[in-house]
Amino acid sequence: MGQQEGCLSQHFKHYGRLSDSECRRLDGLEGPALAMAKGQVFWREGDAAREFGTLSRGWAYSFRDLADGTRHILEVFMPGDVIGLREFPFKQRLSSVAMLEDGEIRLTPHRRLIEIFRDSSRLTSLCFAVASYQQALLSERLVHLSRRSARQRVAYLLFELYSRTKRNDDSIEDRFRVPLSQQQLADALGLSPVHVSRTLTAFRQEGVLRRLRGWVHLLDPGALEAEGSIVGHLHDEIELVE
Amino acid sequence: MGQQEGCLSQHFKHYGRLSDSECRRLDGLEGPALAMAKGQVFWREGDAAREFGTLSRGWAYSFRDLADGTRHILEVFMPGDVIGLREFPFKQRLSSVAMLEDGEIRLTPHRRLIEIFRDSSRLTSLCFAVASYQQALLSERLVHLSRRSARQRVAYLLFELYSRTKRNDDSIEDRFRVPLSQQQLADALGLSPVHVSRTLTAFRQEGVLRRLRGWVHLLDPGALEAEGSIVGHLHDEIELVE
């Protein structure tokens, strides 16, 4: 999942097999790579929504800023992910999106998607699948953030990122990237940064994981999975109907 | 939004204008009304997902039961709402669905939806809109449940239900139905039932609202809206691109 083109078809392949012509059809949608700098906000809540994006390099996140100054991170995107597809039917962005690090984004105008709708009900279903998977991630996070302890929340989010990393690259062992600061983890988990720090320290002292410079070394994946009471691996349960 | 047919087109109209033939096309999808009893669970997490539903009478909710015995309510459905559309691309239900009261549901097999995809890119876009609106509600709830006080959570949920009620029936003044017990409100808000009770009592004593027999009498909508820091009315911001 690098700078090269083909991210879109790569991503869609998670949801069902693609013929060569369908791959070409999808990859033909991708615009040129736009360079994005760390911290850059490239969509803002309320902006006109005329295209969706594919993150071809770097990590990003979507967020909402509230009146009281707090920020909530809704989604964390990793390279290869599709961004903003759920806003396709609407005129405006429902959340802002910013880069966690330097990267590249390729845009696809919504009208190209409508062409797909006209041409291929198979690809239409896949678009639905992409959007639904993201919604499933959101639901899952809602469940895990509402009535759960800080330990459970942190464990859940780290395990989600671990699972998604493995989905993209099966060769991943126990080290994976988490380029979020503790402030950002806190904003994603609804905790204070201070308490995120305490929780991570506790996990380190218990020998569950170690964190350094944007990487997590998972010493005891089982313990983390149990702590987060992960029911099943979402991407295993989600299978596209043929 | 009663027992009669036509719920589907009624619901879709929220997202864009429909021609007569499109209305007929949609309403032709609805199966016969199935009677459901209060408390009845008609989909269970993991069940095969072969159809979506339209709630033609009564209220319902979707939920997840966790290993530790807690339940989390993800969505609250009111008459006219579409249920389980987001599971269209998948084989299994991602959450269970149960009735809050007696009612009726009409089912539509997923393959009928694929026919729509083939026939009409306009209706395809509308399907996307229906799913995306529900996702927007979920995101909104995620934001409001994560780092907010009990007062803010309760205010937010009640105001969401108030707004959605008004979306369906503009003549609503200040009384609207909320057929959820405090236990169920707690399960939707990630609070204990005890604290929901205390919070509602506080609102009553402050003259914000009164609750009786599944109805809420809103004495001071502005106070509730401010308490929940509602940014804007979701359904105003969401407009389908033509």
Added chain:
DNA sequence: CGTACGTTTGAGACTCCTCAATTTCTGTGG
């Protein structure tokens, strides 16, 4: 080498939870 940012640690306060008892509501049968 200095500055800015991110992380760690400590102390006290506050919100919300749990447990338990009591009261009110709702529906049913006499």
Added chain:
DNA sequence: CCACAGAAATTGAGGAGTCTCAAACGTACG
């Protein structure tokens, strides 16, 4: 219409978890 049983809601008291504020420490980058 009233009596009763079961469910739902209220109220109280004590405790656990997380927050805020503040200071010290570590790390990256100019």
